[in-house]
Amino acid sequence: xxxxxxxxxxxxxxxxxxxxxxxxxxxxxxxxxxxxxxxxxxxxxxxxxxxxxxxxxxxxxxxxxxxxxxxxxxxxxxxxxxxxxxxxxxxxxxxxxxxxxxxxxxxxxxxxxxxxx
Amino acid sequence: xxxxxxxxxxxxxxxxxxxxxxxxxxxxxxxxxxxxxxxxxxxxxxxxxxxxxxxxxxxxxxxxxxxxxxxxxxxxxxxxxxxxxxxxxxxxxxxxxxxxxxxxxxxxxxxxxxxxxxxxxxxxxxxxxxxxxxxxxxxxxxxxxxxxxxxxxxxxxxxxxxxxxxxxxxxxxxxxxxxxxxxxxxxxxxxxxxxxxxxxxxxxxxxxxxxxxxxxxxxxxxxxxxxxxxxxxxxxxxxxxxxxxxxxxxxxxxxxxxxxxxxxxxxxxxxxxxxxxxxxxxxxxxxxxxxxxxxxxxxxxxxxxxxxxxxxxxxxxxxxxxxxxxxxxxxxxxxxxxxxxxxxxxxxxxxxxxxxxxxxxxxxxxxxxxxxxxxxxxxxxxxxxxxxxxxxxxxxxxxxxxxxxxxxxxxxxxxxxxxxxxxxxxxxxxxxxxxxxxxxxxxxxxxxxxxxxxxxxxxxxxxxxxxxxxxxxxxxxxxxxxxxxxxxxxxxxxxxxxxxxxxxxxxxxxxxxxxxxxxxxxxxxxxxxxxxxxxxxxxxxxxxxxxxxxxxxxxxxxxxxxxxxxxxxxxxxxxxxxxxxxxxxxxxxxxxxxx
Numbered sequence: 001x002x003x004x005x006x007x008x009x010x011x012x013x014x015x016x017x018x019x020x021x022x023x024x025x026x027x028x029x030x031x032x033x034x035x036x037x038x039x040x041x042x043x044x045x046x047x048x049x050x051x052x053x054x055x056x057x058x059x060x061x062x063x064x065x066x067x068x069x070x071x072x073x074x075x076x077x078x079x080x081x082x083x084x085x086x087x088x089x090x091x092x093x094x095x096x097x098x099x100x101x102x103x104x105x106x107x108x109x110x111x112x113x114x115x116x117x
Numbered sequence: 118x119x120x121x122x123x124x125x126x127x128x129x130x131x132x133x134x135x136x137x138x139x140x141x142x143x144x145x146x147x148x149x150x151x152x153x154x155x156x157x158x159x160x161x162x163x164x165x166x167x168x169x170x171x172x173x174x175x176x177x178x179x180x181x182x183x184x185x186x187x188x189x190x191x192x193x194x195x196x197x198x199x200x201x202x203x204x205x206x207x208x209x210x211x212x213x214x215x216x217x218x219x220x221x222x223x224x225x226x227x228x229x230x231x232x233x234x235x236x237x238x239x240x241x242x243x244x245x246x247x248x249x250x251x252x253x254x255x256x257x258x259x260x261x262x263x264x265x266x267x268x269x270x271x272x273x274x275x276x277x278x279x280x281x282x283x284x285x286x287x288x289x290x291x292x293x294x295x296x297x298x299x300x301x302x303x304x305x306x307x308x309x310x311x312x313x314x315x316x317x318x319x320x321x322x323x324x325x326x327x328x329x330x331x332x333x334x335x336x337x338x339x340x341x342x343x344x345x346x347x348x349x350x351x352x353x354x355x356x357x358x359x360x361x362x363x364x365x366x367x368x369x370x371x372x373x374x375x376x377x378x379x380x381x382x383x384x385x386x387x388x389x390x391x392x393x394x395x396x397x398x399x400x401x402x403x404x405x406x407x408x409x410x411x412x413x414x415x416x417x418x419x420x421x422x423x424x425x426x427x428x429x430x431x432x433x434x435x436x437x438x439x440x441x442x443x444x445x446x447x448x449x450x451x452x453x454x455x456x457x458x459x460x461x462x463x464x465x466x467x468x469x470x471x472x473x474x475x476x477x478x479x480x481x482x483x484x485x486x487x488x489x490x491x492x493x494x495x496x497x498x499x500x501x502x503x504x505x506x507x508x509x510x511x512x513x514x515x516x517x518x519x520x521x522x523x524x525x526x527x528x529x530x531x532x533x534x535x536x537x538x539x540x541x542x543x544x545x546x547x548x549x550x551x552x553x554x555x556x557x558x559x560x561x562x563x564x565x566x567x568x569x570x571x572x573x574x575x576x577x578x579x580x581x582x583x584x585x586x587x588x589x590x591x592x593x594x595x596x597x598x599x600x601x602x603x604x605x606x607x608x609x610x611x612x613x614x615x616x617x618x619x620x621x622x623x624x625x626x627x628x629x630x631x632x633x634x635x636x637x638x639x640x641x642x643x644x645x646x647x648x649x650x651x652x653x654x655x656x657x658x659x660x661x662x663x664x665x666x667x668x669x670x671x672x673x674x675x676x677x678x679x680x681x682x683x684x685x686x687x688x689x690x691x692x693x694x695x696x697x698x699x700x701x702x703x704x705x706x707x708x709x710x711x712x
Contacts (some may be wrong), residue, residue: 050223053218056218057299057301060303060305061355079360079687080691081686081690082696
C-alpha cells in the first residue's frame with residue numbers, strides 16, 4: 001500500500017514537473033509574441049504620430065490661407081463675414097414629393113398614321 | 118532496537134553470589150544507557166544543524182548570486198505588462214479646444230561620432246561638411262584624429278541628412294534616436310506654447326523639457342508617461358488665434374506700432390480663446406534671450422502677461438461702476454468737471470486741456486473726463502477703491518497658466534494717497550498687464566462676478582465671488598456701449614455685434630521719470646455684444662501713429678479701436694456669435710388707458 005502511494009506521488013511530481021516545464025515555455029512564447037505585438041503597436045503609434053503631425057502641418061492656417069489665395073479663381077473662398085449668417089426662415093422647405101399616379105391612361109401613337117387628318 | 122535490561126538477571130544473580138551490590142549494576146547500565154541517549158540526541162541535533170546550515174547557505178548564496186547578476190546586467194523593462202499599460206513614453210501633445218494639434222512629437226535622430234571606430238576620419242569629416250555646410254572641417258578632423266572617444270555632431274537631423282550621412286559609410290558615425298518637439302503651426306500662439314529643448318542626453322534617448330510658456334508650466338504633466346495618450350487641452354481656438362494674429366499684425370503695420378497685443382476671453386468661464394503678442398517668434402527654433410537692449414523689445418517678451426503698463430482711461434469704468442455700486446451716484450448724476458482741480462498739490466487736467474463743464478456720470482465715461490472720474494474716486498475713498506481693485510485681481514499676478522504670467526505682477530504706488538487714488542481712477546499710477554484688464558472687464562460683462570483668466574478648456578461657467586451688483590455691472594455696460602455709439606470709440610462700431618468698450622491712451626513713461634510726449638500706449642477694452650456680453654477683447658498697440666491726417670494721431674480712438682473693430686468683425690463669426698439687432702429697452706408703462 002505504501003509502495004503504491006510512493007509510486008503515485010513520484011509520478012505526480014514527474015507529471016507536474018513536465019507541466020511546469022511546458023507552461024514555462026508557453027509563457028515565454030506568449031511573452032515574446034506580446035513583445036512583438038507591443039513593438040508593432042509602438043511602431044504603428046509612431047507612424048500615426050507622424051501622420052498626425054503631417055496632417056497638422058499641412059493644415060496650418062498659414063498654408064490654408066495661401067492655398068485659398070492661390071486658388072481664389074477656382075474656389076472663391078473668402079473669410080467668414082457677419083452678413084453670411086442666414087435665418088432658418090430663409091431656407092426653403094424641400095419640394096413636396098409628387099403624388100402617386102393611381103389611374104394611368106395608356107397613350108399610344110401606333111394608330112397615328114391612320115388618322116384621316 | 119533491542120533494549121538491554123537495566124537489571125539483567127544473570128548478572129544480578131552472579132553479583133549476589135559474590136556478595137556485591139546488585140544496584141551498582143543497575144546504575145552502571147543506566148549510565149551506559151544515558152550516554153547512548155546523549156550521543157544519539159547529539160548526533161540528531163548536529164544533523165539538523167548541518168541541514169539548516171546548508172539550507173541557509175544555499176538561500177543566501179542564491180540571493181547573493183541574484184544580486185550580483187542584477188547588478189552586472191543591463192536593466193530591462195519587465196516583459197509582462199499589465200493590461201492597458203501605456204506604450205508610448207513620449208511627451209504628451211498639446212491641442213486646442215477643438216482638438217487641433219498645437220504641439221506634438223516627431224521621431225528624429227541625433228548624429229554622434231566614435232572616432233576610434235572610424236576607418237578614414239579625414240574622408241568622414243569631408244563628407245560631413247558636404248552634408249552640413251555649417252560644420253568646421255578642420256575642427257572635425259582635429260576631433261576625429263585626436264584623443265576624443267565620443268562627440269556629438271548634430272542634435273537634430275532630417276531623414277534626408279541621415280541618409281546622406283549613411284552614404285558616407287563610416288562605421289564611426291552613429292545615430293541616436295530622438296524625440297523632437299514639433300509645433301506644426303509655426304509661430305502661431307508662440308508665446309503661449311513657449312518651446313522645448315533637451316535635458317539629459319544619452320545615446321538611446323534624450324529628455325525633452327519645456328523651457329517656456331505652457332510647456333514649462335505643465336512640464337510635469339506633459340512628461341508623466343501616464344499622460345502619454347491624453348493630450349493637454351487648451352482653451353485656445355486655432356482658427357480664431359490665426360485670424361486674430363493676422364488682423365493684429367496688419368493693424369500693427371498700418372498704425373506703425375512697434376508692438377501689439379490682444380486678449381480675447383470668454384466672460385463666463387475665464388477661458389482665453391486667443392492671446393496674441395507681437396512681434397512673435399517660431400517656437401520650433403526659439404531665439405536666444407536678448408543679452409543687450411530692452412528685454413521688452415525682444416520677440417520673446419509676452420506683452421499680454423509680462424507687459425505691465427499704465428493702461429490709461431480704460432480704468433475709468435471701474436471708478437464709475439464702483440461709485441454706482443456704492444450708491445454714491447447713478448448713471449445720470451451730474452458731476453462738475455470744471456477745472457482747476459488740485460489734489461495733493463498736483464493739477465488734474467483733461468485731454469488737450471479741454472473743459473467739459475458739468476457732465477452726467479455716463480457722459481464722463483463717454484467723453485473720458487479725468488476730473489470727473491477723479492471726483493468720483495475722491496468720493497469713493499482710498500480704502501474702498503483699494504478693496505474693489507483688489508477684488509478684481511489688480512493687486513497680484515494673474516493665475517494664467519504659463520510661467521511668464523507669474524512675472525506680470527502689477528506695480529502699485531508705494532503710498533496710496535488721495536492723488537494716487539485720483540490718478541488710478543483714470544489709469545495712471547497703477548501698472549497692470551492687458552490680461553488683468555481682460556479679467557476686470559469680464560467681471561463687468563458677466564454681471565459682476567470675478568473670473569480668473571485660464572488657459573485650460575473649462576466645462577461650464579466658472580464664476581467666482583460677486584464683486585459688484587448686477588445693476589452696477591449693467592449700468593457700466595450701458596456706458597461702455599455709449600462710448601462706442603457716440604463717444605471716443607466710434608470706429609469700434611461693428612454692425613450686428615453691438616460693441617461696447619472704453620479707449621485708453623497713456624503716455625509712455627521715460628525710464629528716468631517723466632513721460633514721453635510722442636510715445637503712447639493705445640488700448641481699447643471692449644465687450645461684445647454689449648447687451649448680452651459673451652467675450653471681452655483687449656487690444657493694445659505700443660507706440661502707434663496714424664498718419665492719414667495733417668497731424669499724426671496717437672489716441673486709441675484712431676489706432677487701437679479700428680484694429681479691434683476689424684478683429685471683432687473677423688473673429689465673432691468664427692466664434693459662432695450671430696449678428697443681431699440690439700433689443701430695444703421695453704418702455705416702462707405704468708398706466709394704460711383704454712378708450
